[in-house]
Amino acid sequence: KYIFITGGVISSLGKGIATASIAKILESCGFKVSLIKFDPYLNVDSGTMNPYQHGEVYVTQDGAETDLDLGHYERFTGARLTRLNNVTTGQIYSSVLAKERRGDYLGKTIQVIPHITNEIKGRIKKVAKESRAEIILMEIGGTVGDIESLPFLEAVRQFGLEEGRSNVIYIHLTLVPYIKVAGEIKTKPTQHSVGTLREIGIQPDILLCRTEKPLSEEIKAKISLFCNVPQNAVIEALDVPTIYEIPLVFKNQGLDKIILKHFGLRPKQTDLKSWQEEVVDKVLYPKHKTTIAVVGKYIELQDAYKSIYEALRHAGIANDAQVEIKKIDSESVELEGPEKILEGIQGLLIPGGFGYRGIEGKIRAIQYARENRLPFFGICLGMQCAAIEFARDVLGLKRANSTEFIKYTREPIISLLEEQRKVKLMGATMRLGGYPCRLVKGTKAYQAYRKPLTHERHRHRYEFNNRYRRQFVKKGMVFSGIYPGKNLVEILELKSHPWFVGVQFHPEFQSKPDKAHPLFREFIKASMLLAARRGA
Numbered sequence: 001k002y003i004f005i006t007g008g009v010i011s012s013l014g015k016g017i018a019t020a021s022i023a024k025i026l027e028s029c030g031f032k033v034s035l036i037k038f039d040p041y042l043n044v045d046s047g048t049m050n051p052y053q054h055g056e057v058y059v060t061q062d063g064a065e066t067d068l069d070l071g072h073y074e075r076f077t078g079a080r081l082t083r084l085n086n087v088t089t090g091q092i093y094s095s096v097l098a099k100e101r102r103g104d105y106l107g108k109t110i111q112v113i114p115h116i117t118n119e120i121k122g123r124i125k126k127v128a129k130e131s132r133a134e135i136i137l138m139e140i141g142g143t144v145g146d147i148e149s150l151p152f153l154e155a156v157r158q159f160g161l162e163e164g165r166s167n168v169i170y171i172h173l174t175l176v177p178y179i180k181v182a183g184e185i186k187t188k189p190t191q192h193s194v195g196t197l198r199e200i201g202i203q204p205d206i207l208l209c210r211t212e213k214p215l216s217e218e219i220k221a222k223i224s225l226f227c228n229v230p231q232n233a234v235i236e237a238l239d240v241p242t243i244y245e246i247p248l249v250f251k252n253q254g255l256d257k258i259i260l261k262h263f264g265l266r267p268k269q270t271d272l273k274s275w276q277e278e279v280v281d282k283v284l285y286p287k288h289k290t291t292i293a294v295v296g297k298y299i300e301l302q303d304a305y306k307s308i309y310e311a312l313r314h315a316g317i318a319n320d321a322q323v324e325i326k327k328i329d330s331e332s333v334e335l336e337g338p339e340k341i342l343e344g345i346q347g348l349l350i351p352g353g354f355g356y357r358g359i360e361g362k363i364r365a366i367q368y369a370r371e372n373r374l375p376f377f378g379i380c381l382g383m384q385c386a387a388i389e390f391a392r393d394v395l396g397l398k399r400a401n402s403t404e405f406i407k408y409t410r411e412p413i414i415s416l417l418e419e420q421r422k423v424k425l426m427g428a429t430m431r432l433g434g435y436p437c438r439l440v441k442g443t444k445a446y447q448a449y450r451k452p453l454t455h456e457r458h459r460h461r462y463e464f465n466n467r468y469r470r471q472f473v474k475k476g477m478v479f480s481g482i483y484p485g486k487n488l489v490e491i492l493e494l495k496s497h498p499w500f501v502g503v504q505f506h507p508e509f510q511s512k513p514d515k516a517h518p519l520f521r522e523f524i525k526a527s528m529l530l531a532a533r534r535g536a
């Protein structure tokens with residue numbers, strides 16, 4: 001069974017979260033789900049785009065650099081996603097063009113319809129087969145009416161025809177704005193958007209209406225009539241305080257029942273109680289509070305560190321605490337110094353990143369955390385900065401740096417492995433995806449994971465330079481996580497500090513609201529202990 005989710009009127013309505021939430025309620029009815037995100041841009045993947053263009057790049061276990069919506073999918077559901085679950089126009093065209101050169105279509109003229117559309121449909125079938133999911137949810141990026149999403153919508157239309165309408169559902173997410181000066185809710189943008197969809201040949205079965213004000217039955221009746229959608233399938237998607245409440249919002253309006261009825265399926269079970277109690281209630285009514293500074297360079301952008309912010313919230317849930325996140329631009333630390341900026345903070349997190357801009361600010365913030373016993377969590381670039389800071393200030397290697405920033409630096413604390421030196425192409429050539437990490441007993445890392453081996457996801461080129469390992473250890477640095485295959489440093493921590501941990505991987509990609517990542521959980525716990533000590 002297949003569900004397609006399109007968006008109308010404007011972008012940023014939360015289509016990814018809506019899709020993840022629908023998947024969640026269907027999963028809670030006992031069905032195995034999988035999800036696909038279609039991105040209509042020409043990039044083959046999002047790995048070569050910067051966060052200002054695209055927000056966070058989410059990494060799957062098999063090492064694909066994907067759209068951040070896959071992060072929502074994995075956080076809300078049990079689905080394990082791979083490189084097949086994010087389809088871009090770039091991938092579709094590359095594949096069709098390769099087939100054309102090979103002669104697969106010999107004699108034919110290659111066209112958007114049927115060759116591109118067939119390729120898109122083929123991809124859906126492939127996910128259906130390999131995921132063995134009973135229901136596949138597919139989100140089409142962009143807004144209906146965009147030129148670039150047309151081939152996807154056409155493929156989706158054909159798919160409904162070929163599979164039979166009882167096996168396919170079209171859901172359209174739209175905006176129903178409240179116009180203050182008129183004091184009225186307006187349905188016209190929704191009518192137009194559904195009209196555009198119908199011109200393409202798709203009649204939506206369900207409408208999700210994003211709104212700031214509750215929709216009266218009268219408004220729903222009007223939308224139903226003009227959009228040709230049954231009134232009970234006009235679902236209100238009111239703003240809520242936490243995204244994790246959205247599955248409940250949908251379920252309370254019977255969305256799961258409408259979908260299953262269309263498919264002729266019966267729920268095998270129905271269980272969102274623990275989600276309500278263990279996730280939503282914990283977010284809404286926390287007992288404690290802690291404040292964490294995230295010092296990065298894409299701070300003004302909501303989406304650049306999406307998974308980090310979510311993982312911090314999950315760790316809050318696990319510790320029954322509200323985590324207030326103070327987003328700080330690393331360049332402001334360079335200008336104003338860390339003391340004032342980090343005042344009243346209970347923990348410092350430095351996320352991943354690329355390039356030299358803002359690095360010195362991060363290093364100063366880390367030095368402050370190390371010297372003032374402030375809990376510190378460094379992720380990827382954050383861990384590399386922690387190593388540079390330690391080398392400069394504790395080992396006295398004043399010119400310590402990463403070869404990413406100064407290619408021929410005298411003290412290359414962070415540098416490229418031989419295999420990365422040979423890399424010429426930029427796309428998909430970093431150390432990507434899941435790698436094993438062996439944990440050293442008696443360390444904070446081991447305490448968090450409580451097991452000798454874990455798997456974490458990577459996305460970086462540079463590594464800790466093993467030449468410096470002995471010097472670091474002598475001065476109290478502990479290398480508590482190692483990638484055994486190549487003897488690479490994956491986790492470092494300070495012995496004589498309440499909680500100072502840096503990781504070369506991205507733990508945030510595996511955190512879930514009902515199962516916080518162990519390192520995030522312990523980081524937040526340490527920050528709360530600090531607050532208790534300070535009597536805050």
Ligand code: GLN
Pocket residue numbers: 351352353354355379380381382404459460461462463
């Ligand atoms: N720029 C660093 C590297 O490539 C860190 C990457 C990251 O933080 N994801 O190694």
